[in-house]
Amino acid sequence: MRGSEPGLEKKLEVSGFADPASLISMKLLSLAAVVGCLLVPPAEANKSSEDIRCKCICPPYRNISGHIYNQNVSQKDCNCLHVVEPMPVPGHDVEAYCLLCECRYEERSTTTIKVIIVIYLSVVGALLLYMAFLMLVDPLIRKPDAYTEQLHNEEENEDARSVAAATASLGGPRANTVLERVEGAQQRWKLQVQEQRKTVFDRHKMLS
Amino acid sequence: MVLWSIILCAMDNRGFRQGSFSSFQNSSSDEDLMDIPGTAMDFSMRDDVPPLDREVEEDKSYNGGGIGSSNRIMDFLEEPIPGVGTYDDFNTIDWVREKSRDRDRHREITNKSKESTWALIHSVSDAFSGWLLMLLIGLLSGSLAGLIDISAHWMTDLKEGICTGGFWFNHEHCCWNSEHVTFEERDKCPEWNSWSQLIISTDEGAFAYIVNYFMYVLWALLFAFLAVSLVKVFAPYACGSGIPEIKTILSGFIIRGYLGKWTLVIKTITLVLAVSSGLSLGKEGPLVHVACCCGNILCHCFNKYRKNEAKRREVLSAAAAAGVSVAFGAPIGGVLFSLEEVSYYFPLKTLWRSFFAALVAAFTLRSINPFGNSRLVLFYVEFHTPWHLFELVPFILLGIFGGLWGALFIRTNIAWCRKRKTTQLGKYPVIEVLVVTAITAVLAFPNEYTRMSTSELISELFNDCGLLDSSKLCDYENRFNTSKGGELPDRPAGVGVYSAMWQLALTLILKIVITIFTFGMKIPSGLFIPSMAVGAIAGRLLGVGMEQLAYYHQEWTVFNSWCSQGADCITPGLYAMVGAAACLGGVTRMTVSLVVIMFELTGGLEYIVPLMAAAMTSKWVADALGREGIYDAHIRLNGYPFLEAKEEFAHKTLAMDVMKPRRNDPLLTVLTQDSMTVEDVETIISETTYSGFPVVVSRESQRLVGFVLRRDLIISIENARKKQDGVVSTSIIYFTEHSPPLPPYTPPTLKLRNILDLSPFTVTDLTPMEIVVDIFRKLGLRQCLVTHNGRLLGIITKKDVLKHIAQMANQDPDSILFN
Numbered sequence A: 001m002r003g004s005e006p007g008l009e010k011k012l013e014v015s016g017f018a019d020p021a022s023l024i025s026m027k028l029l030s031l032a033a034v035v036g037c038l039l040v041p042p043a044e045a046n047k048s049s050e051d052i053r054c055k056c057i058c059p060p061y062r063n064i065s066g067h068i069y070n071q072n073v074s075q076k077d078c079n080c081l082h083v084v085e086p087m088p089v090p091g092h093d094v095e096a097y098c099l100l101c102e103c104r105y106e107e108r109s110t111t112t113i114k115v116i117i118v119i120y121l122s123v124v125g126a127l128l129l130y131m132a133f134l135m136l137v138d139p140l141i142r143k144p145d146a147y148t149e150q151l152h153n154e155e156e157n158e159d160a161r162s163v164a165a166a167t168a169s170l171g172g173p174r175a176n177t178v179l180e181r182v183e184g185a186q187q188r189w190k191l192q193v194q195e196q197r198k199t200v201f202d203r204h205k206m207l208s
Numbered sequence B: 001m002v003l004w005s006i007i008l009c010a011m012d013n014r015g016f017r018q019g020s021f022s023s024f025q026n027s028s029s030d031e032d033l034m035d036i037p038g039t040a041m042d043f044s045m046r047d048d049v050p051p052l053d054r055e056v057e058e059d060k061s062y063n064g065g066g067i068g069s070s071n072r073i074m075d076f077l078e079e080p081i082p083g084v085g086t087y088d089d090f091n092t093i094d095w096v097r098e099k100s101r102d103r104d105r106h107r108e109i110t111n112k113s114k115e116s117t118w119a120l121i122h123s124v125s126d127a128f129s130g131w132l133l134m135l136l137i138g139l140l141s142g143s144l145a146g147l148i149d150i151s152a153h154w155m156t157d158l159k160e161g162i163c164t165g166g167f168w169f170n171h172e173h174c175c176w177n178s179e180h181v182t183f184e185e186r187d188k189c190p191e192w193n194s195w196s197q198l199i200i201s202t203d204e205g206a207f208a209y210i211v212n213y214f215m216y217v218l219w220a221l222l223f224a225f226l227a228v229s230l231v232k233v234f235a236p237y238a239c240g241s242g243i244p245e246i247k248t249i250l251s252g253f254i255i256r257g258y259l260g261k262w263t264l265v266i267k268t269i270t271l272v273l274a275v276s277s278g279l280s281l282g283k284e285g286p287l288v289h290v291a292c293c294c295g296n297i298l299c300h301c302f303n304k305y306r307k308n309e310a311k312r313r314e315v316l317s318a319a320a321a322a323g324v325s326v327a328f329g330a331p332i333g334g335v336l337f338s339l340e341e342v343s344y345y346f347p348l349k350t351l352w353r354s355f356f357a358a359l360v361a362a363f364t365l366r367s368i369n370p371f372g373n374s375r376l377v378l379f380y381v382e383f384h385t386p387w388h389l390f391e392l393v394p395f396i397l398l399g400i401f402g403g404l405w406g407a408l409f410i411r412t413n414i415a416w417c418r419k420r421k422t423t424q425l426g427k428y429p430v431i432e433v434l435v436v437t438a439i440t441a442v443l444a445f446p447n448e449y450t451r452m453s454t455s456e457l458i459s460e461l462f463n464d465c466g467l468l469d470s471s472k473l474c475d476y477e478n479r480f481n482t483s484k485g486g487e488l489p490d491r492p493a494g495v496g497v498y499s500a501m502w503q504l505a506l507t508l509i510l511k512i513v514i515t516i517f518t519f520g521m522k523i524p525s526g527l528f529i530p531s532m533a534v535g536a537i538a539g540r541l542l543g544v545g546m547e548q549l550a551y552y553h554q555e556w557t558v559f560n561s562w563c564s565q566g567a568d569c570i571t572p573g574l575y576a577m578v579g580a581a582a583c584l585g586g587v588t589r590m591t592v593s594l595v596v597i598m599f600e601l602t603g604g605l606e607y608i609v610p611l612m613a614a615a616m617t618s619k620w621v622a623d624a625l626g627r628e629g630i631y632d633a634h635i636r637l638n639g640y641p642f643l644e645a646k647e648e649f650a651h652k653t654l655a656m657d658v659m660k661p662r663r664n665d666p667l668l669t670v671l672t673q674d675s676m677t678v679e680d681v682e683t684i685i686s687e688t689t690y691s692g693f694p695v696v697v698s699r700e701s702q703r704l705v706g707f708v709l710r711r712d713l714i715i716s717i718e719n720a721r722k723k724q725d726g727v728v729s730t731s732i733i734y735f736t737e738h739s740p741p742l743p744p745y746t747p748p749t750l751k752l753r754n755i756l757d758l759s760p761f762t763v764t765d766l767t768p769m770e771i772v773v774d775i776f777r778k779l780g781l782r783q784c785l786v787t788h789n790g791r792l793l794g795i796i797t798k799k800d801v802l803k804h805i806a807q808m809a810n811q812d813p814d815s816i817l818f819n
Helices: A006-018 A020-039 A091-100 A110-141 A146-156 A158-169 A178-202 B002-034 B036-042 B051-065 B070-077 B095-113 B117-158 B195-200 B205-234 B243-250 B261-276 B284-299 B309-328 B331-342 B348-368 B389-422 B429-444 B454-462 B495-518 B528-552 B572-588 B592-602 B605-625 B630-638 B678-687 B710-723 B769-779 B798-808
Strands: A052-058 A067-071 A102-107 B161-163 B192-194 B692-696 B704-709 B732-734 B762-764 B783-788 B791-797
Touching: A110 B117, A110 B205, A110 B261, A178 B205, B095 B117, B095 B309, B117 B161, B117 B261, B117 B284, B117 B309, B117 B348, B161 B195, B192 B195, B195 B205, B205 B261, B205 B429, B243 B284, B243 B309, B243 B331, B243 B630, B261 B284, B284 B309, B284 B528, B309 B331, B309 B348, B309 B592, B331 B348, B331 B592, B389 B495, B389 B528, B389 B572, B389 B605, B389 B630, B429 B495, B454 B528, B454 B572, B495 B528, B528 B572, B572 B592, B572 B605, B572 B630, B592 B605, B678 B710, B692 B710, B692 B791, B704 B710, B704 B783, B762 B769, B769 B783, B769 B798, B791 B798
Parallel strands: B762 B783
Antiparallel strands: A052 A067, A052 A102, B161 B192, B692 B704, B783 B791
């Protein structure tokens, strides 16, 4: 839970891109930005032929079976007379036939659909890769280093936790390189998740 | 637009960091201005003469020495210590303190704004930031809802097949422009391939059915497994519906990480997986959680909301409204939902902000147009057939059904969840999810109404049959010879309708049973949609029954006045709608917001009265069978410290019956204002677990000075030991304005007045608990001190109040777990 102390959070924010949590938030925000940009195209985009349709459903009439008509016409032309082609009934019956038909104009954005599905799949893919990394590769390459141990000790000593957090926020062990900082942030995040897991899955204190 | 605001957010953040130092200083000077009277009193009360006798003398000393606030300059030099004024995890915030802090901050900005143009701009941007935040929340939650809708739709269809014209299309969009759609088989087109077509290149026969069946179950299991493992590995807090926890958080509880970035990402991702796995759950509740995460994360961009827990909760209330707004496409309903169901503190300003956030969110979702129907929800219906007064009887019957379902669901679900919480069952969350998914998928596939996604089912049930509808539910016999479109008379049911009735009845049973076991599993799961489905099925069954009854028995007195031959008297879709409202009302006990959500869904104002009748009946019935709604039941199950604002406390107990210490307990742990050393205080801190200590003039007199929080104390002492020269274990800690007179050659003293709350709430020991509970509820207190004749006697915390209420209601008081 340490990483969520406000003071510490501030420090993390200062470190900016180095921290995976903020990376995620960047990803998230850029995702939002992409989605936001998607809002713009429908206004000025050239409505491609596959993005609009006027669909007319005509039920069986006399000896003509029911039929569905699909045409790319603008909204004002979306009626039976324009869309039903060729007209299956002779001229004097057109009006009666068309009264039965139901025409509906519909719009969609294939680009939005495509982009959203691709974004979604790539986020899922990235998370799965990271999960695989955390579960398989990480335990192999990681040696029990001093920093982790220190954090573990703090973890055990629950009373001293807030004190330790205050210490850290006041300028505890300063990491030098970007890599170390990423490492530290990742460790903190892991501990946080571990704590959450204990609360939810082991102790059943919450969300059961 | 969003990019621009992100940049703005970053700038605001940076600007704040530079400005924070000076603002903190000034606020502390502001506080100083207010405690002059307290300062004056400090000198007079150093003995243990009974306080009442000393009043005259006190007054004198107040008038005499009250001007001595000479060294206020010292506080200007005091650095703000990071961490002071924040809260620990699983603690309750003090609304009063937070609100007064915000008022101070606001006052300071207003005062400053007259000084320079820059400060004026700052004050304007500060005032504007709330609305900007709402805009961002609306945009983000609307976009995320669009993402969830589109991908969930796609993944749900992925269980059945894939589009060769572009893998990203779902079934409907795959056949969108196809030339080969026929009137008879409207959802078949060559571009859409079922799995059997892809694997064994045929769609006919038993083997193809088995292949499809197998693939359906396999995909469902895969999605559920992915969902539960992502939740387990990355964000355990992302599971469940989230509304009970958000209710608790909004009432002032702190759960760190519950509204964090990882929770947001994982909840969004796994929600899609969970919905597409075909489990009996909905996305509406989790969407509220997602929107609240957006609100919380965006709060970090604004100084005003980042540092103040009370202000942040106002934002979260509005975010919850935005969440419901996108979940149901009902902006007004969202605002009312936030007001009626989730929020604890809901001033008018928050109402307007929620309104704006809900508006922006709905607009954003509408411009994404996730369902291609220019609506915000899949099950939008539009019919305007009138209803007859007599129909209120079946509507009320539906209300009774909804109430029964609600009570049954709550009772069984809570029993099951308690089992999960206390027995070995809870040790296997992944296996549990997989087993439930497997059972659901295996049972769901053979029945077409369970195989389709629940929102599609609801939309089909709400639908009013026309001549053009091809579904089995609309398979009526057309015995009339009208060539006019428009209003259709009641018709006798065909074979399709009868078989649909059987299938729906089976669906109803499956949904009722499986939802009980699904809600509360360790994946994101909401219960709005399953509840609505149960109600809609029951309503449709009743509606079709009524329709046929009216058709075949037009001579009955109840029908013959208004339902003549060839008239359209009964709309089964309306019954489905009313049933859905009743069941949802029975489970959640919502009334106003429920009706508003339902009529925003349907766009028909003429159905308000049926919906109201059903919602009210179901609430009565459900309340008669069980006191609390599902969210309150889950709050109590988990022992969250939530002080219900709706219930009256009507027992004749007094404050002294509730306060700690009890009669046989050791004395209340207090700090004295100027005689304890650092070591003494540290011993007290390490030996006790209290989260705050009253400060008194002296142990003998027990006259109250203020209240200091444990966390602030720890941080300040630690900070002083590190930063302040000469502070050692024997240093005296003092909370007065001036350091106490000390013999020479003693170590330097430590002044901690800035962390002392000088205005703690006090009641006398004979105050009735009704009033104390009311004070706690209305002011959002965290603790309240009890005095007798002016002497400090004890303390009542929020937890004590909750325990007392539980005890009075004959419940186990130890079920309240957190502080």
